[in-house]
Amino acid sequence: MVTAAKTTSQICLHMGVAFGLMYVMTGSVAIGGVAAVVEPICNVALLPLHDRIWARIRAKVEAKQAGSVAAEASIVAG
Numbered sequence: 001m002v003t004a005a006k007t008t009s010q011i012c013l014h015m016g017v018a019f020g021l022m023y024v025m026t027g028s029v030a031i032g033g034v035a036a037v038v039e040p041i042c043n044v045a046l047l048p049l050h051d052r053i054w055a056r057i058r059a060k061v062e063a064k065q066a067g068s069v070a071a072e073a074s075i076v077a078g
Helices: 002-026 029-077
Strands: none
Touching: 002 029
């Protein structure tokens, strides 16, 4: 229940910021409303791509670190 409330709160915050910013910039309630709807849709569409990119980066860093540890172990053993 708390997780659902938090998620709803975050969605409302995103929409409110998008609306408020566009309203201040343009003075138009209509453009602010469109931004409040479009911005969360773009975030939902792009978030999986963002997560995949960071997963690849994390995997490369971990592989590099594992290689460094293996190299150090062979130097110590040698």
